Each structure stands twice: as structure tokens, then as C-alpha cells.
Amino acid sequence: MDLFPLFLTIKVSFFATVLTIAIGLTLAWVMAKRDFWGKGLLDVIIMQPLVIPPTVLGYYLLALFGRSGWLGGVLDSLGIEIVFTWKGAVVAAFISSLPLFVKPARAALEGVGADLENAARLLGKTEWQVIRTITLPLAWRGILAGAVMAFARATGEFGATLMVAGNIPGVTQTLPIAIYDAVQSGDSGAANLLVLIITLFSFSVLFAAGKIGRGRL
Amino acid sequence: MLEISLKKQLEDFEVGVNLSLDEELLVLFGPSGAGKTMILKMISGIVKPDDGRVVSGGEVLFDSSSGVNVPVRKRKVGYLFQDYALFPHMTVEENIAYGIEGPKASAGKKVSELLGLMRLAGLEKRFPHELSGGQKQRTALARTLAAEPRVLLLDEPFSALDYQVREKLRADLLNIHRVYPITTVLVTHDLEEAFMLGKKIAVINNGSIEQSGTREDVFYRPKTRNVARFMGVRNIFAGAVSGLEDSNILIDTPDIGVIKAPRPPGFQFSPGQEVSFCIRPEEILVIRPDRVLGKVQDNILECDITGAIGKGSTHILYLETGHGRTPLKVELPNFVVRKLELAVGRQVKVSLKKENIWVIA
Numbered sequence: 001m002d003l004f005p006l007f008l009t010i011k012v013s014f015f016a017t018v019l020t021i022a023i024g025l026t027l028a029w030v031m032a033k034r035d036f037w038g039k040g041l042l043d044v045i046i047m048q049p050l051v052i053p054p055t056v057l058g059y060y061l062l063a064l065f066g067r068s069g070w071l072g073g074v075l076d077s078l079g080i081e082i083v084f085t086w087k088g089a090v091v092a093a094f095i096s097s098l099p100l101f102v103k104p105a106r107a108a109l110e111g112v113g114a115d116l117e118n119a120a121r122l123l124g125k126t127e128w129q130v131i132r133t134i135t136l137p138l139a140w141r142g143i144l145a146g147a148v149m150a151f152a153r154a155t156g157e158f159g160a161t162l163m164v165a166g167n168i169p170g171v172t173q174t175l176p177i178a179i180y181d182a183v184q185s186g187d188s189g190a191a192n193l194l195v196l197i198i199t200l201f202s203f204s205v206l207f208a209a210g211k212i213g214r215g216r217l
Numbered sequence: 218m219l220e221i222s223l224k225k226q227l228e229d230f231e232v233g234v235n236l237s238l239d240e241e242l243l244v245l246f247g248p249s250g251a252g253k254t255m256i257l258k259m260i261s262g263i264v265k266p267d268d269g270r271v272v273s274g275g276e277v278l279f280d281s282s283s284g285v286n287v288p289v290r291k292r293k294v295g296y297l298f299q300d301y302a303l304f305p306h307m308t309v310e311e312n313i314a315y316g317i318e319g320p321k322a323s324a325g326k327k328v329s330e331l332l333g334l335m336r337l338a339g340l341e342k343r344f345p346h347e348l349s350g351g352q353k354q355r356t357a358l359a360r361t362l363a364a365e366p367r368v369l370l371l372d373e374p375f376s377a378l379d380y381q382v383r384e385k386l387r388a389d390l391l392n393i394h395r396v397y398p399i400t401t402v403l404v405t406h407d408l409e410e411a412f413m414l415g416k417k418i419a420v421i422n423n424g425s426i427e428q429s430g431t432r433e434d435v436f437y438r439p440k441t442r443n444v445a446r447f448m449g450v451r452n453i454f455a456g457a458v459s460g461l462e463d464s465n466i467l468i469d470t471p472d473i474g475v476i477k478a479p480r481p482p483g484f485q486f487s488p489g490q491e492v493s494f495c496i497r498p499e500e501i502l503v504i505r506p507d508r509v510l511g512k513v514q515d516n517i518l519e520c521d522i523t524g525a526i527g528k529g530s531t532h533i534l535y536l537e538t539g540h541g542r543t544p545l546k547v548e549l550p551n552f553v554v555r556k557l558e559l560a561v562g563r564q565v566k567v568s569l570k571k572e573n574i575w576v577i578a
Contacts, residue, residue, distance in 0.1 A: 115302040118263050121289040122296045123316030123364045133315075137306050 004170055005178035006197065012086060012174060013154035016093035020150045023094075024101040025143065029131075031102070032109035047099045054096065058163025061092060065164065088165035089172055093154035101150035104213070108142020109135060145213040152205040156198065219368050219400045223259050223269040232256060232424035242394055242401040244415025246408070246435075248447065252424040253404040254299075257370045260402070261296050262289040273400075274367050295366030295399075299373045301357035303345040309356050310341035316364030331359040334396065336389075351382040355389070362397060371403040375410060387413055408449050412436060420444050438575055442493055445577060450495040451546045453577075458490045466576065468494060472541035477515045479571055484578040493577040498533060498548035500573040503557065504566040516569035520545065522561050527551070534559060536567065 027046060031039065049057055065072040065082040075082060082088045112135050120130045136143075158176040165172040167181065175194055182191035218239055225232045232252040236243070245253045258264040260271055262278065265286065271279040273294070278287045304312055313331055317324040332338050335355040345353060354374060361369065374390070375383045387410065394401060405411055411418055412432060419429035420443075428440045439445035445453050456470030466486055469475050478494050480486070504517070523544060524535035532554045535544040547567060549559070559565060 115298050119302040124290045
């Protein structure tokens with residue numbers, strides 16, 4: 001039994017979640033605390049991966065990160081290849097899971113009232129001190145719940161990953177793609193095992209996210 | 218010392234105020250939605266004014282003409298929010314210490330000092346959700362004072378508290394102001410609170426100051442009908458000048474007849490001119506039926522009692538003189554009402570003593 005897809009999935013999901021938290025938290029904070037022109041449009045763009053077909057999303061990413069795409073061209077000249085590598089799977093998983101993180105994180109940050117943050121400013125604190133000592137400590141549950149959801153979504157990413165990273169056994173074949181492959185080739189033993197792993201994982205993630213969100217963990 | 222001159226366009230009215238005060242306590246009094254909180258937010262820098270200046274202790278905090286806008290954290294303005302805005306994830310102690318700068322040892326000393334002054338000793342390890350309303354308010358005030366503000370802004374600090382607690386905490390506040398005599402602006406819509414706390418009162422209506430001055434001035438010598446109304450005067454009558462004496466004027470009102478009132482200094486009156494006058498309900502005297510009227514008294518009115526409402530320790534009686542329909546309101550202690558058997562349907566003689574009448578020119 002080749003466990004490479006399992007390890008690759010964990011690796012891809014880990015890096016995707018790190019990206020999601022770093023970029024998603026900034027986005028969530030800006031959306032929660034600032035008013036600016038085009039905020040509604042930005043919200044729609046962030047939320048797109050929830051409704052757009054994953055293959056369409058994958059197509060966009062392919063066009064963007066392919067050698068002829070404008071971002072792909074830049075990265076290529078730096079010697080970084082995204083398409084058909086495990087990094088492509090990270091990008092696909094990151095974009096797909098971003099909205100699942102931003103939504104609860106934004107709600108959690110909005111839940112920290114303006115009066116509390118103003119009280120801290122009035123007591124002489126800088127913006128960064130306010131975030132570090134007031135906003136984040138009060139919003140961490142929502143942010144952590146969002147991160148758990150994002151990680152779970154990243155492990156299950158299939159369509160966009162297939163488009164961007166392909167299905168190269170031992171290189172870019174993640175767990176969901178390996179399941180598809182096993183079913184296609186009639187290897188029901190491998191398929192069953194992989195399905196069981198991912199099912200158990202998904203159950204425990206939703207359970208944990210619920211507990212964190214309600215403050216019981 | 219705080220000097221402000223601020224303008225801000227809001228959705229349905231414009232806030233525009235000019236104020237100057239020393240190390241004293243000024244009460245901003247006015248109905249809900251008059252723009253009182255907005256004024257505090259502009260002084261503190263939470264909201265940016267459209268136009269104007271804020272100067273605190275000689276330092277310009279905001280000046281629209283020179284583009285100065287000192288950030289909130291550098292203003293040294295203490296602000297007590299209406300719901301206190303205590304940090305829920307910190308203990309009483311941590312909340313109070315939050316804004317203290319400098320070494321830990323001296324911070325700890327300051328915290329225990331404030332805990333004592335605010336009657337919070339023993340509660341230092343509690344979290345805000347484990348405190349009563351009064352304890353929360355005192356913690357919030359301690360947290361604000363710990364940062365050594367130059368100006369203290371209090372936004373309806375007693376509105377969320379029970380009546381009994383309120384009374385005690387108002388006395389506390391005056392006491393604290395004696396210990397920390399800093400420039401303080403307190404916002405309230407509670408008349409009793411305004412009178413109890415403010416030696417100086419500014420009455421705000423629709424975003425601007427209708428009158429500001431000493432408590433006695435605003436309370437007993439309102440400049441406008443609105444101020445009189447907000448100050449609970451309740452008996453405000455309009456009429457025409459029907460006669461002029463050296464120090465008195467006679468006003469003919471459609472509601473209660475001709476009334477003799479003291480002439481306010483600095484105003485010219487001519488016969489026929491429209492004026493208003495007012496008298497507080499508790500300043501109207503009831504004349505006992507068996508009392509012999511010695512010297513000629515002014516403004517004796519025979520009235521029918523048309524209504525009576527109990528207000529706890531006092532009663533409000535509605536009296537009609539037979540002239541017009543607007544009743545005269547008289548507030549009397551319950552024992553007087555009982556003793557004189559004042560009830561709806563009975564007659565009563567009252568005197569509007571001249572010195573209790575205030576003419577609004």
C-alpha cells in the first residue's frame with residue numbers, strides 16, 4: 001500500500017493553511033475593520049471559490065500560473081515552477097479554502113466591538129498593540145475554527161488541484177485524486193482504505209471546529 | 218484647561234459647539250440624540266470633526282486649519298464608555314494596569330491605590346462578567362484614571378445602574394474629582410444627575426448649546442423655552458406685556474390670567490410684546506384655606522384640581538383657573554396633599570410668588 005498520497009496531502013494542506021491564515025487573516029481584518037471603495041467587490045471575489053466550479057477555478061489558476069500567464073512568467077524567471085508540481089496543489093488548495101477561513105475569521109474580528117478597541121487606543125496603545133492584546137485574544141476561537149475548516153477543505157481539494165497540479169503518481173497525486181484513480185482502475189481495497197481515512201478525518205474536523213467555535217475546547 | 222470649538226455634519230443635524238473649561242466638572246445635559254456623545258467622541262479623537270479646534274492644557278490636539286490631528290493614543294484623554302468597555306479577557310487588576318506605563322513595581326502600587334480608592338479591594342482577580350454593574354463602572358473608571366489623563370470624558374456613566382447604586386456612585390464621583398481634580402466632561406440626560414454633579418451645566422439641543430452657565434443659572438433662569446422644558450420647569454406660559462412697573466412687568470396670559478413678574482435685567486419691554494415666563498412646579502405655594510392673607514400678595518389664583526398623579530414621595534396636581542385649558546402643575550410632598558385633603562374636584566388657592574417666576578424674554 002503506497003501511502004505517498006496521504007503524506008503529500010498532509011504536506012500540501014499544511015502549507016495551504018499557513019498561506020490561508022497569513023493572507024486570510026489580513027483580508028478578514030481589513031474587511032472587518034476598514035471601510036473602503038470596492039469592499040463589496042473584494043468580498044465577492046474572496047467568496048467565489050465557494051460557488052464557482054472547481055474546474056473553472058483550476059482553469060483560471062492554470063491561465064494565471066502557466067508559463068504564458070503573467071504571474072507564471074514572473075515566477076518562471078525566478079526559477080519557480082507552479083503548474084504540475086506539488087506547489088500547484090498548494091495554490092489550488094489555498095484558493096479553495098480561503099473563503100472558509102475568511103468568513104468565520106471576519107465574523108470573529110467584527111465581534112470585537114469598536115468601543116473595546118477604542119478604549120485600548122485611549123489608554124495609549126498603538127494599532128499593533130490593540131490587535132495583539134485586545135482583538136486577537138478575543139477573536140482567536142473564531143479564527144482557529146476557520147483555520148481548522150480551511151485545513152479540512154484543503155485535504156479534500158480535487159477539481160482545481162487536478163487542473164493545476166495534474167495527476168502524477170508519486171509527484172502530485174493527492175489523497176482525493178488517488179481515490180479517484182483507485183476506483184477507476186478497480187482497486188477497491190485501496191479506495192476503501194483511503195475513503196475511510198478521509199471520512200474519519202472530516203468527521204473529527206467538523207466536530208473539533210464546532211467545539212472550538214462554542215468555546216468547549 | 219480644555220478649549221473646544223467643533224463642527225460636524227450628521228445625517229439629520231449639525232453638531233456645533235464652543236466650550237472652555239478649567240479643572241472642573243462640566244455636565245453636558247440634553248435629550249437623547251442631541252449629539253452629546255458625538256461631542257465626546259470628537260474631543261477624544263475617535264471621530265474626526267469636519268471643522269474646528271481642540272486644545273487641552275495648551276497642547277493643540279486638533280486644528281482643521283493647520284491640519285493637526287493628534288492620534289487617539291497620544292491625546293491623554295480618559296473616556297468612560299456608557300457600557301464601560303472592560304476587556305472581558307482580563308481581570309480587574311489587568312484591566313486597571315492596562316494603560317499604565319513604566320516599571321512593573323510602580324504600576325502595581327498604582328493599581329492597589331486605585332483598587333482602594335474605588336472600593337474594589339478583594340476583587341482584583343475577578344473577570345468583568347463576575348462583577349456587578351457598579352463594580353464594573355468603578356473598574357472602568359479606575360482603568361481610565363490609571364493612565365493619568367489630562368481630560369476625563371464620562372458618557373452617561375450611571376445610566377446602566379440601579380437607582381440605589383447610582384446615588385452612591387454619584388457621590389463617589391464627586392469625591393474622586395476632589396482627589397483627581399482634572400477637567401471632566403460628563404454627559405447625561407438625567408436632570409437629577411445634572412443638578413447633583415454639575416456646578417456648571419451646558420444644555421445641548423440638536424447639536425448646539427442652548428445655554429451654559431452655573432447650575433443655578435440654567436436651572437432657575439433658563440434663557441429659552443427649550444431649556445426651561447429640559448430643566449423640568451413644566452409651567453411655561455406665553456402672554457403679552459400688559460403693564461410695566463419699575464421692577465415688575467405684568468403679563469396677560471390666556472391660560473391663567475394676568476401675572477406680575479420680576480423684570481429681567483438688561484431687556485427692554487413694550488406693551489403688547491409677546492413674552493414667556495415659567496415657574497417650577499415645586500415652587501408654587503398652596504395657601505391653606507384658614508390662612509389670613511396679611512400683606513397684599515401677588516398672583517393669588519383660585520383653581521380647580523383637575524388631576525393628580527403620585528410620583529413616589531410627591532404628588533403632581535393639575536390646576537385650572539377657568540381661563541384657558543393649559544393646567545398649572547404643582548408638585549407637593551405627599552403629607553401636604555394628605556393634610557389639606559387635596560383631591561380631584563376640590564378647589565385650592567395658590568400663590569405664584571414673584572421671586573419664583575422667571576421671564577423668558
